[in-house]
Amino acid sequence: MPAKKTIRDVALLAGVSPATVSRVLNDNPRVSAENRERVLGAAKALRFRPNTQARLLAGKRTSTLLLIHPIAGPLTWYFHLLEAGLLKGCGRNGFQLDTLMVFPDSPRRMAKILQPIERGTCEGVVLAAPFSDDPEIIAAVRASRMPFVIIAAGAETRALAAGVGMDDEAAGHMMARHLLGLGHRRFGFTLGLPDHLSAQERFVGARKAFAEAGLGEDAVVEAEGGLDFPSGFAAFNRIHDTGFKPTAVICANDESAAGAIHAARMHGLQLPGALNIVGFDDAPFARLLSPPLTTIAQTIDIMGTRAVTILADAIRKIERPYEMVKPRLVIRESSERVRDFAASAE
Amino acid sequence: MPAKKTIRDVALLAGVSPATVSRVLNDNPRVSAENRERVLGAAKALRFRPNTQARLLAGKRTSTLLLIHPIAGPLTWYFHLLEAGLLKGCGRNGFQLDTLMVFPDSPRRMAKILQPIERGTCEGVVLAAPFSDDPEIIAAVRASRMPFVIIAAGAETRALAAGVGMDDEAAGHMMARHLLGLGHRRFGFTLGLPDHLSAQERFVGARKAFAEAGLGEDAVVEAEGGLDFPSGFAAFNRIHDTGFKPTAVICANDESAAGAIHAARMHGLQLPGALNIVGFDDAPFARLLSPPLTTIAQTIDIMGTRAVTILADAIRKIERPYEMVKPRLVIRESSERVRDFAASAE
DNA sequence: CTGAAAGCGCTTACAG
DNA sequence: CTGAAAGCGCTTACAG
Numbered sequence: 044m045p046a047k048k049t050i051r052d053v054a055l056l057a058g059v060s061p062a063t064v065s066r067v068l069n070d071n072p073r074v075s076a077e078n079r080e081r082v083l084g085a086a087k088a089l090r091f092r093p094n095t096q097a098r099l100l101a102g103k104r105t106s107t108l109l110l111i112h113p114i115a116g117p118l119t120w121y122f123h124l125l126e127a128g129l130l131k132g133c134g135r136n137g138f139q140l141d142t143l144m145v146f147p148d149s150p151r152r153m154a155k156i157l158q159p160i161e162r163g164t165c166e167g168v169v170l171a172a173p174f175s176d177d178p179e180i181i182a183a184v185r186a187s188r189m190p191f192v193i194i195a196a197g198a199e200t201r202a203l204a205a206g207v208g209m210d211d212e213a214a215g216h217m218m219a220r221h222l223l224g225l226g227h228r229r230f231g232f233t234l235g236l237p238d239h240l241s242a243q244e245r246f247v248g249a250r251k252a253f254a255e256a257g258l259g260e261d262a263v264v265e266a267e268g269g270l271d272f273p274s275g276f277a278a279f280n281r282i283h284d285t286g287f288k289p290t291a292v293i294c295a296n297d298e299s300a301a302g303a304i305h306a307a308r309m310h311g312l313q314l315p316g317a318l319n320i321v322g323f324d325d326a327p328f329a330r331l332l333s334p335p336l337t338t339i340a341q342t343i344d345i346m347g348t349r350a351v352t353i354l355a356d357a358i359r360k361i362e363r364p365y366e367m368v369k370p371r372l373v374i375r376e377s378s379e380r381v382r383d384f385a386a387s388a389e
Numbered sequence: 390m391p392a393k394k395t396i397r398d399v400a401l402l403a404g405v406s407p408a409t410v411s412r413v414l415n416d417n418p419r420v421s422a423e424n425r426e427r428v429l430g431a432a433k434a435l436r437f438r439p440n441t442q443a444r445l446l447a448g449k450r451t452s453t454l455l456l457i458h459p460i461a462g463p464l465t466w467y468f469h470l471l472e473a474g475l476l477k478g479c480g481r482n483g484f485q486l487d488t489l490m491v492f493p494d495s496p497r498r499m500a501k502i503l504q505p506i507e508r509g510t511c512e513g514v515v516l517a518a519p520f521s522d523d524p525e526i527i528a529a530v531r532a533s534r535m536p537f538v539i540i541a542a543g544a545e546t547r548a549l550a551a552g553v554g555m556d557d558e559a560a561g562h563m564m565a566r567h568l569l570g571l572g573h574r575r576f577g578f579t580l581g582l583p584d585h586l587s588a589q590e591r592f593v594g595a596r597k598a599f600a601e602a603g604l605g606e607d608a609v610v611e612a613e614g615g616l617d618f619p620s621g622f623a624a625f626n627r628i629h630d631t632g633f634k635p636t637a638v639i640c641a642n643d644e645s646a647a648g649a650i651h652a653a654r655m656h657g658l659q660l661p662g663a664l665n666i667v668g669f670d671d672a673p674f675a676r677l678l679s680p681p682l683t684t685i686a687q688t689i690d691i692m693g694t695r696a697v698t699i700l701a702d703a704i705r706k707i708e709r710p711y712e713m714v715k716p717r718l719v720i721r722e723s724s725e726r727v728r729d730f731a732a733s734a735e
Numbered sequence: 736c737t738g739a740a741a742g743c744g745c746t747t748a749c750a751g
Numbered sequence: 752c753t754g755a756a757a758g759c760g761c762t763t764a765c766a767g
Contacts, residue, residue, distance in 0.1 A: 049760055060738045065762055073736055096446040097760035100743045104762095119673060123469040272677055301677035308679050327465060328674030331618055331647035333654050395744055406754045411746055419752055443744035446759045450746095 048091045057085035068093055095137070107139045108354060109165035111156055111174055113147040118270060118298065120327050121343060122171070125194065128347020129169060135348075136355045141165060147173050147238075153183060160189045167354045169194060175208075176200055176240045190357035192350050193365070197240025201365045205357055207349050209341035211241045214370035215248025218293060218321060218339055221372055223256050226381030227291040227319065233268035233278035233303060235295035242270065242295045245323055249293060268295055275302025283310055290319060290381055297322035297329045297338055304332060304377075319378045325371075335375035341368060394437045403431035414439055441483070453485045454700060455511035457502055457520055459493040464616060464644065466673050467689060468517070471540065474693020475515060481694075482701045487511060493519050493584075499529060506535045513537060513700045521554075522546055522586045536703035538696050539711070543586025547711045551703055553695050555687040557587045560716035561594025564639060564667060564685055567718055569602050572727030573637040573665065579614035579624035579649060581641035588616065588641045591669055595639060614641055621648025629656055636665060636727055643668035643675045643684055650678060650723075665724045671717075681721035687714060 050068075054061045059078055066074045067082040074082075085091075099106050110129055112122050126142065133140045141164070145155045156174065159165055168191040174180050175193035181200050184191050193206035201208070222230070230253070235242025246265075253263060264287045268278035275294055279302070282292065292307075294300035300322030304314060312318045314334055322329065325340035346368060353363050396414075400407045405424055412420045413428040420428075431437075445452050456475055458468055472488065479486045487510070491501045502520065505511055514537040520526050521539035527546050530537050539552035547554070568576070576599070581588025592611075599609060610633045614624035621640055625648065628638065638653075640646035646668030650660060658664045660680055668675065671686035692714060699709050 047760095050762095051760085061761080062738060062740095062763080063736090066737090069762080075736060078736080094446070094760050096442040097743090098762075100440070100442040100446055100745085100759090101761040101763080103743060120466065120469075123466075123473075127469075298677060301674075301679070305679040305681070328647075328677055331644060331674055332677070333647070333651040333679060335651070393744095396746095397744085407745080408747080408754060408756095409752090412753090415746080421752060424752080440744050443759090444746075446743090446761085447745040447747080449759060 132351025275299025478697025621645025
């Protein structure tokens, strides 16, 4: 195996001091263009890779970003994807990633979140939902002067901090338009959790689309729900029990849609054919359901990568607004043009 | 924020030199019991946490483990779980984790895998399937003298190296026994990929159980398949086209089972009721299918954590045999007692 | 803009 | 078994 190259080797080849090499590597502007060229050339020629450990040690930096996310039963795929995206961004930007899991309902959640920030074990923080929705937490983190970004935040906190998230209202609007375009006129809704604002906004958008299409209140039945399979199952049953016969049911997310699909089958409904069920997120399993699920994709991993860039800027005191990612409709077999079945539903 | 404690602070409080503190921290046996006690006590009192960067730099070690896994479309959940388990183990054992993705069919796969090993950018390697099934790769890695473990290997390579995996033959046997116990006597099989040995072994085990139950060759129809949704879909259709009417179809894994479920529905079969379909893995989405899938759980994350321990031992020259994890049957709604439907299948 | 020097927190021969 | 010292590869005031 070839001997490891160090900053000294590069300095020797470039004919400068190690300090100058270090400056070039760190984008320090106080280096002449000529020396910069030579150092870069020498580094490339030697295939020099700086030693991360040494950089961190000498720079007295942790170069560690901290992801704070909820301990939650469902949606593990969501956090896997988010983490994968963050890791990718960390790799590009020379950061490490630590993860802190917090119970969203714990009374000690604020202390839990603030502890690593006050100890200085990280240089920046990524707040995932539902923490990104909580103005108190945002205020406390901001007061600590620790750079941070929020992911998938609701309207209130979005105005307060940098971050990324999907435009959920647009997503809801897009899904409703899709179904309206297929001829649907009677809808069911299974709602998400009250404290998860982004799920709420999906329905705000959908309602707008219904109103624009001239549908009245009697065209829609909502049911309390949640973001997991059992919640979707129960919510569907609640709609069914009202006697109202929607031709399409919009679920808060894909997991609850899976539950709703199963509930609909238990009632002997043919899917699709007698009923359309759709979700949000384009979870990895959405295409594995029967029928494969029509849904709205949000590129969570890409959002994670983007979040690191925004956070890296925040660390350098570059301020940015919260960024809204455009939703994308993914049409699969679970939605289809309304033929005569609308009349014969069930 | 409290000042960071260093090894010097601990040495001062314990009344020894920093070198002694370092030895205690590294389990060096050449420290008197008395000094060990004092150092440990001082470290605890000061809440001392050694600086990883400095340790790695001074020790000239990378403390990095390398996971080599295939670039594959489906089964991403599998690698997420494996990685999560490995990361947990790395945390406990003071390792970092790098991941190298390799195309299993690339002609350059051997070179890709050997490169980081020869460069010495890691201290140990984790080989995931299908690389763990390849005797050539095993031999090459062994020849490099780099410590390594294999995950989910077939019988041939299992005898050659340390690692962890489920006992797939036992898993297949267990699933077949479950279905036989429910009264099933006519079976369909969708096979996995030919080069993924652990999937093959599942069927070896199942066939044994059928033979033990006195079933003949005519009780089973197999179809070429794969490990993803489309493969399962196609494999089911192939079985269906033969005219054979199984009461239960055993699929190579959960993703292909999802495809088979969808195919069965397209043929108008009621699930369950007219047909049982089961899978292997207990993937996170298995409970989200309609019907929720009966399957065999393998604790992939725990296997990952265990793999790090085994690899850490290998690095210390402690040899271990390949470990087989016991499968666990997860019964959900997709399997049920055969009533009269066996006769009226379809 | 540039270099010499000190230092980041730890490990490890070396000498005892 | 123990300590003084050198050094891991880099960064950053400091002085110019």
